[in-house]
Amino acid sequence: MAKRSGITISRQIMDSQRLHPEATGDLTGLLSELIVAAKIISAEVNMAGLADILGQSGSTNIQGEVVQKLDEFANATIKRRMEQCGYICIMASEEDDGVIPVLEGYEGKYALAFDPLDGSSNIDVNVSIGTIFSIHRKRSAGASGDESDLLQKGADQVAAGYIIYGSSTMLVYTTGEGVHGFTLDPSVGEFFLSHPDIRIPERARYYSVNEAYTNYWFEPTRRYIDYLKEIDPDSGRPYSLRYIGSLVADFHRNLISGGIFLYPRDSKSTDKPDGKLRLLYEAAPMAMIVREAGGLAITDDGRDILEIEPAGLHQRVPLIIGSRADVETARRFLTG
Numbered sequence: 001m002a003k004r005s006g007i008t009i010s011r012q013i014m015d016s017q018r019l020h021p022e023a024t025g026d027l028t029g030l031l032s033e034l035i036v037a038a039k040i041i042s043a044e045v046n047m048a049g050l051a052d053i054l055g056q057s058g059s060t061n062i063q064g065e066v067v068q069k070l071d072e073f074a075n076a077t078i079k080r081r082m083e084q085c086g087y088i089c090i091m092a093s094e095e096d097d098g099v100i101p102v103l104e105g106y107e108g109k110y111a112l113a114f115d116p117l118d119g120s121s122n123i124d125v126n127v128s129i130g131t132i133f134s135i136h137r138k139r140s141a142g143a144s145g146d147e148s149d150l151l152q153k154g155a156d157q158v159a160a161g162y163i164i165y166g167s168s169t170m171l172v173y174t175t176g177e178g179v180h181g182f183t184l185d186p187s188v189g190e191f192f193l194s195h196p197d198i199r200i201p202e203r204a205r206y207y208s209v210n211e212a213y214t215n216y217w218f219e220p221t222r223r224y225i226d227y228l229k230e231i232d233p234d235s236g237r238p239y240s241l242r243y244i245g246s247l248v249a250d251f252h253r254n255l256i257s258g259g260i261f262l263y264p265r266d267s268k269s270t271d272k273p274d275g276k277l278r279l280l281y282e283a284a285p286m287a288m289i290v291r292e293a294g295g296l297a298i299t300d301d302g303r304d305i306l307e308i309e310p311a312g313l314h315q316r317v318p319l320i321i322g323s324r325a326d327v328e329t330a331r332r333f334l335t336g
């Protein structure tokens with residue numbers, strides 16, 4: 001059960017900035033802006049069931065704006081907040097084809113990639129959804145930044161995190177010094193430290209995969225999942241299956257309780273030759289978080305997710321992520 005520590009997320013970020021005398025405060029500022037966006041999205045998500053009711057009077061909400069679909073709302077909220085925050089030079093969103101520039105005169109030294117609303121299929125049915133973000137340092141020469149600032153490998157991220165809109169709203173992030181989880185107290189509008197220094201259990205209790213696709217998988221993937229179902233009281237197998245269909249929610253549960261999540265590539269269908277999940281917005285940020293928590297993320301041919309050099313903004317990648325011992329076992333099955 002999470003305890004309220006009284007440490008707000010702003011204080012935690014400021015404290016960790018103090019450990020780095022060379023820091024300018026820009027990353028702190030960037031994270032603070034993202035936190036505001038998260039609170040706005042969280043408030044909207046909590047109202048989702050009322051959207052039609054509120055929208056009846058000409059489809060405008062309380063601010064007089066047209067009621068938007070939640071994923072468009074989340075995307076627009078993050079873009080609007082970040083384009084003139086002054087801390088980033090360029091953005092990319094899972095919902096937009098190309099790079100998203102920031103306003104002239106507001107160019108900063110970081111690049112931001114995000115999945116504004118992850119688990120869209122769960123929006124209308126009151127199941128947990130999330131937002132994922134990934135931050136790199138700008139490396140291009142010009143002020144305005146370009147695609148190369150976003151096409152950097154996961155190992156070079158300076159921060160990554162997600163917000164989960166679940167039974168409570170939580171923000172989990174890392175800047176390379178452990179993984180910390182904060183729970184939103186909606187009555188005061190603050191995130192409080194509830195899960196300091198999260199460590200993912202070495203061994204999984206759960207496996208998470210869309211098993212309906214078994215017939216599309218390669219044989220080694222099938223063998224590995226069959227192995228998880230074998231009875232072995234010593235190792236705790238068979239594991240339990242949990243699959244929500246929102247990466248953020250499936251990942252979060254596995255991070256806290258121990259688990260392995262898989263979205264492998266298909267052998268037969270041609271529409272998912274590289275799986276479904278996107279390297280920049282989903283796989284790489286989760287891989288940084290899991291590494292910082294003591295876990296591991298690989299592709300289904302055994303490569304480290306954090307070492308992949310992205311070739312395109314919307315590149316997909318097969319993802320196996322979670323408890324270290326289990327991901328290592330999966331690697332042996334899949335590459336052996």
Ligand code: AHG
Pocket residue numbers: 094115117118119120121210245246247248276
């Ligand atoms: P998004 O809603 O951002 O497009 O992502 C959905 C993703 C991910 O959250 C989840 O793990 C996966 O889709 C589920 O896909 P299947 O329905 O194919 O299992």
Ligand code: MN
Pocket residue numbers: 115117118119247282
């Ligand atoms: Mn997603």
Ligand code: MN
Pocket residue numbers: 094115116117118119120
């Ligand atoms: Mn999405």
